[in-house]
Amino acid sequence: MSQSKPGNPTSANAAASRSLRQIVGRINLQQYVVYFGFLAIFLFFAITLGDNGFLSIRNLSNIVLQTAPATILAIGLVFVLSAGEIDLSFGSIVAVSALAAAVVMNEYGMVAGIAAGMGAGLLAGAINGTVVAFVRLPSFLVTLATMGLFAGIARSMTNLRSIPVLDGDFAGFFGSGSFLGIPSLIWWTVLAVAVGHFIYRETRFGAHVLATGDNPQAASVSGIKVARIRLYVLMLSGGLAGLAGLLYAGRLQAAKYTLGESDLMTVIAAVIVGGTLLHGGRGTIIGALIGSLMMGMLNNGLILMGLSVSDQMIVRGLIILAAVAVSLREKAR
């Protein structure tokens, strides 16, 4: 294929092999950047921190446990970005949902608490989605505004107080417990990734999300209800933020307005590095999982290296910048 001489662009064969080369070239670099990055960072920490406990099973499983909420938020964001929208408010929704769950649970029990947390997330997502889909405002501005709105609601709900989660079953189910010897947070991560991947890849809804983000006009004339797709992806993002809120509340056995606050940058970075396009039409759930694990590993390794919090932020910012630059540059072609 590489031996065919240039200069005969009209021949179908040459055109075919050229586009095949383009496809192969793009897939290699674009879709798999995250796997190389993951491996590189893992090897780096394994070599430099091998004696410091980085490679211990306990530490490695800790990384997975700590990234569970971010991974679940990342799944929602893959859908939102793929549909050509963005959600900046999911961090604030996490706090609102966790607080709603904690307050209601302490009063009315676990089931009511779970319903309140999930309900709050879905409602917040529905508010985003309705304004974006039917008032036709750009999601960037809408969710920028609701990010502040929901953060304010989270703060006023309990007057900045932290609410303890007293229900032991809940903590076991969503946080510290385990099932068949595997921690519940890992179960939730696996479940969310599997279901998310299935819906994204194997259903008409997933196909319509991609078409909507790729070319809304084409999707629309093909009979896809693009407004409804936009509503649904933002509701999904809100609902998953609700689930992430429950996981935080379960693990920490408390809810506070600061939950989810620092997830925005991490989750966006995980999703973009994972191979999802910022402007829609293409994405991957598995890539987002790997991206999220990579961000968690980075956090963990930098702490083990003994970096101060401010140094950690600087290094993390630089690495995210580099990773995003690599993955986006490949996509621009």
Place this chain on the structure above:
Amino acid sequence: MSNTKPVLSLKDIQKHFGAVTAIENFSLDIHPGEIVALVGDNGAGKSTLIKIISGVYAPSSGTITIEDETVSMASAEIARSHGIEVVYQDLALADQQSVYMNMFLGREITNKIGMLDRKTMISETQKLVDELDVRIPSPHATIRDLSGGQRQGVAIARATRWAKKVILLDEPTAALGVAETAKVEEIVESLKRRNIGVLIISHSLDQVFRLADRVCVLRRGQQIGIRETAKTDKNEIIGMITGLQQSDAA
């Protein structure tokens, strides 16, 4: 030719936008396996007419009949359900999706449990592009990696997959080079064998005379006349387009 019943029949179609008359009194029959060209200067009302037939605009008055059944094209979906497909000028393809997903855009095939049936969609796509001789690397190819002619081929193949009665082509070769135009014309030509009625908008009279059985001329929303391409020539058509020749009705 008029032995067969028309597959699509437009009668006294009018369209007003407020006080502006976009189409006045347009009537046209399209028969199965026939290619009719719609020509006219910019602003003559060609695209408006396509939008009326495809259900994007509702006509102010007049009737649309599909095989003896008078229908109201209240929406694009209704038009599609009547077997009418449009290939848009600006290519309604999703660039980053594969050829086969575009072929089934909005009408994806699923299996019993609601999963996308990629295998069927891929094999149907392959079959169709082979039949129409659209040369693409594979049904898996991403639209963005295809040439303009290949994309237009995919768009027409998609319309062919779904159109049972009529395909509307809005300047299908406007953005293409010479070789690609020839290829697309070949594909359009092959639609005749499928007994589909084709209405094609074109700015190229050479193309019109190569492809069409009849040509219908519009000028400022007025239907100037319909000619059989075998019985007319370019000069007459140009005269009709520019207004040197008055409307048949006048």
